[in-house]
Amino acid sequence: DTGVSQDPRHKITKRGQNVTFRCDPISEHNRLYWYRQTLGQGPEFLTYFQNEAQLEKSRLLSDRFSAERPKGSFSTLEIQRTEQGDSAMYLCASSLAYGTGTYNEQFFGPGTRLTVL
Amino acid sequence: QQQVKQSPQSLIVQKGGISIINCAYENTAFDYFPWYQQFPGKGPALLIAIRPDVSEKKEGRFTISFNKSAKQFSLHIMDSQPGDSATYFCAATLNSGGSNYKLTFGKGTLLTVNP
Numbered sequence: 001d002t003g004v005s006q007d008p009r010h011k012i013t014k015r016g017q018n019v020t021f022r023c024d025p026i027s028e029h030n031r032l033y034w035y036r037q038t039l040g041q042g043p044e045f046l047t048y049f050q051n052e053a054q055l056e057k058s059r060l061l062s063d064r065f066s067a068e069r070p071k072g073s074f075s076t077l078e079i080q081r082t083e084q085g086d087s088a089m090y091l092c093a094s095s096l097a098y099g100t101g102t103y104n105e106q107f108f109g110p111g112t113r114l115t116v117l
Numbered sequence: 118q119q120q121v122k123q124s125p126q127s128l129i130v131q132k133g134g135i136s137i138i139n140c141a142y143e144n145t146a147f148d149y150f151p152w153y154q155q156f157p158g159k160g161p162a163l164l165i166a167i168r169p170d171v172s173e174k175k176e177g178r179f180t181i182s183f184n185k186s187a188k189q190f191s192l193h194i195m196d197s198q199p200g201d202s203a204t205y206f207c208a209a210t211l212n213s214g215g216s217n218y219k220l221t222f223g224k225g226t227l228l229t230v231n232p
Binding site: 004031033035040041042043044045048056091093095097104105106107108109110111 | 121123151153158159160161162163206208218219220221222223224225
């Protein structure tokens with residue numbers, strides 16, 4: 001399977017704990033996006049990377065959230081001091097962006113469902 | 118501010134019927150409008166997309182109608198099948214130069230097609 005993969009698929013944690021999620025994009029894709037999806041809502045943009053550079057962060061991404069994409073390959077999303085409001089599905093997507101003016105499909109992974117008790 | 122409004126929230130259709138989902142957007146800078154299909158436990162998958170320079174795009178049983186002046190677009194699923202039962206999201210993004218192509222999604226429509 002050469003699609004976007006995410007690990008773990010499910011994570012249950014206690015409030016105040018730190019969690020880290022991993023996303024492995026499609027190998028040749030240079031763009032990687034993180035979205036958050038809560039129950040009954042559409043995905044909301046969190047941040048994106050062009051290769052290893054993090055180029056934009058949403059206001060939704062508080063200081064407790066940090067994302068990295070070392071070497072422009074896989075990415076990690078860490079949430080420190082989790083709160084119950086962090087409970088959501090965290091989706092990763094990747095795309096191949098050649099440059100300006102052309103949208104290339106974002107392929108989504110299956111997501112990591114986080115439950116904060 | 119909800120930039121993409123989607124309706125209805127849920128929809129029940131009989132097999133063979135037509136499913137219609139509507140979306141309205143606020144940001145006139147949006148210039149690419151994809152529809153995503155999501156099954157339980159899966160990530161969203163691109164279904165069909167349209168640019169504002171055309172009023173309609175058809176792919177198989179799926180058709181997007183686009184009304185630029187009204188800032189509205191809709192998804193029509195013809196001959197709906199039980200396998201179409203899923204959550205559908207409309208989305209919008211900027212396709213212009215320098216865009217990061219981040220997607221702004223509607224809240225989704227849960228479609229149930231009864232056999």
